[in-house]
Amino acid sequence: MDVSISRPETTSPTPEDDVARRLLDSSAQLSYDPLTEVDWETPLDKDFHGASPEWSTLYGTAYWNELTDAQRKELTRQEAASVASTGIWFEMILQQMVLRDIYAKDPTADTFQWALTEIADECRHSIMFARGAKKLQAPAYRPHRIAVELGRFFKTVAFGEAAYAAILVAEEVLDVMQRDWMRDERVVPFVRTINNIHVVEESRHMKFARDETRKRLARAGRVRRHIHSVLIAVAAYVITTSMVNRKVYANAGLEEKRAVREAKANEHHKSMMRSSCSGLMEFLASVGLLTKPALIFYKRADLI
Numbered sequence: 001m002d003v004s005i006s007r008p009e010t011t012s013p014t015p016e017d018d019v020a021r022r023l024l025d026s027s028a029q030l031s032y033d034p035l036t037e038v039d040w041e042t043p044l045d046k047d048f049h050g051a052s053p054e055w056s057t058l059y060g061t062a063y064w065n066e067l068t069d070a071q072r073k074e075l076t077r078q079e080a081a082s083v084a085s086t087g088i089w090f091e092m093i094l095q096q097m098v099l100r101d102i103y104a105k106d107p108t109a110d111t112f113q114w115a116l117t118e119i120a121d122e123c124r125h126s127i128m129f130a131r132g133a134k135k136l137q138a139p140a141y142r143p144h145r146i147a148v149e150l151g152r153f154f155k156t157v158a159f160g161e162a163a164y165a166a167i168l169v170a171e172e173v174l175d176v177m178q179r180d181w182m183r184d185e186r187v188v189p190f191v192r193t194i195n196n197i198h199v200v201e202e203s204r205h206m207k208f209a210r211d212e213t214r215k216r217l218a219r220a221g222r223v224r225r226h227i228h229s230v231l232i233a234v235a236a237y238v239i240t241t242s243m244v245n246r247k248v249y250a251n252a253g254l255e256e257k258r259a260v261r262e263a264k265a266n267e268h269h270k271s272m273m274r275s276s277c278s279g280l281m282e283f284l285a286s287v288g289l290l291t292k293p294a295l296i297f298y299k300r301a302d303l304i
Ligand SMILES: [Fe+2]
Pocket: 091, 121, 122, 125, 198, 202
């Protein structure tokens, strides 16, 4: 009796699959399990910052100069927890967008399998951020109600380059600050490990997001590109303005109104954001997504 099973017909790999194939190989070589890699046991040492102080929304303001060392450290710990919580919010949005994008597509394709790998990464990241924020002794920081509802809408309808470029924006904004924090000896060690894991795994996600954005734009007409360029810019505005929750100040023992006022006017922080986003802006310009109306939002968000 012939028991050989004929191989199912698979679609031959497309050049588009090249990037996904390489990402899958790279992921097989270097991925982390945060549950075992991060030191969750050692109690929080309050002698450390939660983030590089230069990244604090108050660094460089008059208020910052009045703070004691302990207050500054508490503030950056609350800020780091807020960024992690916003990260979870965004990772939930992007997991759903990627899942919707690959729905009922060819599961033998490398792009399909990479997309699932990315979703699995994000799922681990969100658990890692959740544990990290808890260990930093922070409450649940959720974005403003309006941002939550805009996110709900966006993750339900965004497609093609709008979805992938918005994913890229969130990943790029986080990337530069996390690279600083992971190398900074003033930052509490478990947060450095969290950031290291995130930076390594997100560099693959960013490659994929850039590649998908280019691919989808190649099929998009002028009108669609223009509409999406604004949508992406609005998403970027909502993401960056949701990064640090205003409640962090009161939770660090500061006067909320004054802190919010000085943070909003903080030129140092604005210039940190602008320089960290220069590569992203270059990319958006190169693919035609930095349209005039989009620029208005990037400028308002201090990304350019
Ligand atoms: Fe992530």
